[in-house]
Amino acid sequence: MKPDTRLIHAGRNKQYTGNVVNPPVVRASTIVFETFAELNHASINRANRVPFYGRRGTDTHFALQQAMCELEGGAGCALYPCGAAAISGALLAFLKTGDHLLMVDSAYEPSRSLSDKLLAGLGIETTYYDPQIGAGIANLIKPNTKVIFLESPGSLTFEVQDIPAICAVAKQHNIVTILDNTWASPILCKPFDLGVDVSVQSATKYIVGHSDVMLGTATANEQHWPQLREHSYLLGYCTSADDAYTALRGLRTLGVRLRQHEHSALTVANWLAQRPEVKTVLHPALPSCPGHALFKRDFNGSNGLFSFVLKQANQQQVEAFIEGMQHFKMGFSWGGYESLITASMDVQQLRTATTWPYTGPLIRLHIGLENVDDLISDLAAAFSRL
Numbered sequence: 001m002k003p004d005t006r007l008i009h010a011g012r013n014k015q016y017t018g019n020v021v022n023p024p025v026v027r028a029s030t031i032v033f034e035t036f037a038e039l040n041h042a043s044i045n046r047a048n049r050v051p052f053y054g055r056r057g058t059d060t061h062f063a064l065q066q067a068m069c070e071l072e073g074g075a076g077c078a079l080y081p082c083g084a085a086a087i088s089g090a091l092l093a094f095l096k097t098g099d100h101l102l103m104v105d106s107a108y109e110p111s112r113s114l115s116d117k118l119l120a121g122l123g124i125e126t127t128y129y130d131p132q133i134g135a136g137i138a139n140l141i142k143p144n145t146k147v148i149f150l151e152s153p154g155s156l157t158f159e160v161q162d163i164p165a166i167c168a169v170a171k172q173h174n175i176v177t178i179l180d181n182t183w184a185s186p187i188l189c190k191p192f193d194l195g196v197d198v199s200v201q202s203a204t205k206y207i208v209g210h211s212d213v214m215l216g217t218a219t220a221n222e223q224h225w226p227q228l229r230e231h232s233y234l235l236g237y238c239t240s241a242d243d244a245y246t247a248l249r250g251l252r253t254l255g256v257r258l259r260q261h262e263h264s265a266l267t268v269a270n271w272l273a274q275r276p277e278v279k280t281v282l283h284p285a286l287p288s289c290p291g292h293a294l295f296k297r298d299f300n301g302s303n304g305l306f307s308f309v310l311k312q313a314n315q316q317q318v319e320a321f322i323e324g325m326q327h328f329k330m331g332f333s334w335g336g337y338e339s340l341i342t343a344s345m346d347v348q349q350l351r352t353a354t355t356w357p358y359t360g361p362l363i364r365l366h367i368g369l370e371n372v373d374d375l376i377s378d379l380a381a382a383f384s385r386l
């Protein structure tokens with residue numbers, strides 16, 4: 001089956017849906033049993049999608065978990081109340097006091113803060129590494145290195161990592177690899193084919209796709225699924241059936257939405273690349289983006305999220321650029337149907353292992369599903385104000 005077809009079928013197991021198209025929203029804390037035999041059956045199979053207690057999930061959650069495995073390719077999927085929880089759940093499943101973590105320098109800022117504030121306090125040391133390091137990661141490995149955390153393309157700056165090269169080194173040293181795969185959604189890259197052990201998604205973004213639910217997932221290969229499942233369960237992570245339902249509904253239109261986001265974003269990115277005020281465009285599908293060749297090798301396509309760097313502009317100019325926009329609003333998150341814009345005046349302060357080569361501000365855009373000519377007019381007016 002091609003990805004579009006898989007998106008339609010994923011998780012729609014008759015066991016979960018009955019005779020309706022979508023799995024019903026099954027809300028539960030308590031699940032009741034009449035006999036010891038039933039109770040024992042549920043208890044023995046509680047990790048295998050048999051209802052046992054609400055925190056372990058209901059058929060709605062099981063349908064989403066199955067869908068994510070069918071799409072990303074893992075052996076099991078844990079659900080979390082948001083993407084940040086999926087990241088903490090995955091890291092805490094495989095790290096303990098005295099361990100060493102390697103984290104990419106271009107990671108989502110809250111992933112860095114988790115390492116610097118919470119993991120450091122638990123006695124887990126983090127070393128940040130250059131997103132372009134590839135097989136050179138071998139030089140940073142210590143005897144106590146237990147996890148390599150990747151995110152590709154990087155948040156804000158979009159460097160594409162050599163995932164297979166890093167995973168090959170990790171395997172030689174028995175190190176677990178965890179990839180924040182949010183940018184790719186479950187369909188633009190095949191994390192397990194590239195050698196990753198655990199793939200994390202902020203489902204808040206393209207999976208839900210309508211800016212109205214917070215949700216996270218972590219999908220693991222056969223070897224790492226039991227520990228991820230058990231440790232996330234011990235930490236108490238669980239989600240509402242309504243949110244799982246909304247994510248399943250979002251999945252059905254993911255392919256068609258992404259194609260429109262991709263098409264419009266490429267149109268805007270190529271338009272920006274011609275502007276005299278623009279220093280560079282950081283879009284993985286453009287040759288100007290570090291790691292573009294790896295993107296062509298490892299990804300099936302792109303989405304609506306990318307950045308560009310202005311040649312020179314002070315705070316006041318950036319305010320003039322952004323304030324007064326009609327379609328691009330400032331706001332966190334992305335992956336919904338609407339266009340968004342954020343500005344970073346100083347990218348260097350977000351990294352410690354690498355030197356950021358540009359002096360001008362970085363502008364990140366999420367290209368939504370509005371008509372692309374309207375979006376370009378909005379940006380053209382912003383350049384006039386700049």
Ligand SMILES: *Cc1c(COP(=O)(O)O)cnc(C)c1O
Pocket residue numbers: 082083084085108151155180182183202203204205214215216333
């Ligand atoms: C948004 C985001 C997260 C965090 O997800 P939440 O659902 O907001 O907690 C993690 N990683 C990346 C790359 C993100 O963009």
